[in-house]
Amino acid sequence: MVSTSELFKINAKMDIKREGERVYFKTSIQEVTDEYIAIHVPSHQGREMSLEPGDYVNARVFMEDAQYVFNSTVLGRKKDRVLLYKLSIPSNIKRVQMRDYVRIKIQLPVKYKVLEEKGNNEESSDEKGDKFESAYTVDISGGGMQMVVSKPLEVKQRLYLKFKISDLKKRDIEIAAKARVVRREQIFGGKNKWSLGVAFEDISETQRDLIIAFVFRKLIEQRRLEVES
Incomplete structure (x- = not known):
C-alpha cells in the first residue's frame, strides 16, 4: 500500500467533491502536516467550490495504474498568499486498480x-x-x-x-x-x-x-x- 508521504506530495493533483454530489472539482496539494492537508480552492469549468469547516468530502488521487480514494473533513481555511482549505488526514485510503x-x-x-x-x-x-x-x-x-x-x-x-x-x-x-x-x-x-x-x-x-x-x-x-x- 502506498504511504501517505508518497500519495500526498506538494503540487500533486487531487479531485474532490462534496459527499453525495457527483461532480469532482480539480485542486492541488499545497502543504502537508501531521494534522492536515492544505489544498487550493477546487475549481471545475471556471466555477470554484466553497467549503466550510465540518463539510464532508470525497477525494481521489491518481498514481500510475491506480487511483486512491478517501474521505476527509474540512478543518478550516488558511491564507497563504492565496486561500487554502485544510483537510483532515484520512484514516482509510482505498486503492482502486483501473483493471478492477x-x-x-x-x-x-x-x-x-x-x-x-x-x-x-x-x-x-x-x-x-x-x-x-x-x-x-x-x-x-x-x-x-x-x-x-x-x-x-x-x-x-x-x-x-x-x-x-x-x-x-x-x-x-x-x-x-x-x-x-x-x-x-x-x-x-x-x-x-x-x-x-x-x-x-x-x-x-x-x-x-x-x-x-x-x-x-x-x-x-x-x-x-x-x-x-
Whole structure:
C-alpha cells in the first residue's frame, strides 16, 4: 500500500467533491502536516467550490495504474498568499486498480486532444474546436481505455476524449471525458504507433455507467457467440 508521504506530495493533483454530489472539482496539494492537508480552492469549468469547516468530502488521487480514494473533513481555511482549505488526514485510503473495472477488447474510433494545465488547475482547452487527433481503442472499461495513437504522448498528460458507444436501444451516444495518460508503450513493428493506457478523470457518473453497461452488453454478446460457434 502506498504511504501517505508518497500519495500526498506538494503540487500533486487531487479531485474532490462534496459527499453525495457527483461532480469532482480539480485542486492541488499545497502543504502537508501531521494534522492536515492544505489544498487550493477546487475549481471545475471556471466555477470554484466553497467549503466550510465540518463539510464532508470525497477525494481521489491518481498514481500510475491506480487511483486512491478517501474521505476527509474540512478543518478550516488558511491564507497563504492565496486561500487554502485544510483537510483532515484520512484514516482509510482505498486503492482502486483501473483493471478492477470489467474490461472488454473492442476497437472504437476516438478523437482526442492534449490539454495544457495552467495556473491553479485551470486547463486551456478548445473542446469544441476541430484540432482533434484520431485514434482507436484496443479495450475499454468504466475506468479508462487502452488506445493506439500515432504520436508519442507523455505519461501524465491530460487528454480530452470523444467517442461513441451504443445504448440498450442501439442508439449512438457520444461520450466526452477528460483522462490522463498512465502508461505508454511503442508498438513493436508498428511505425509511429504507440499504445496508451488512459484513466478517466473528469467523467460524469452517468457517462461512466453508460460505458459499464455497454461493456457488459458486449461481453454477453461475445459469450453468446462463443457458445453458438
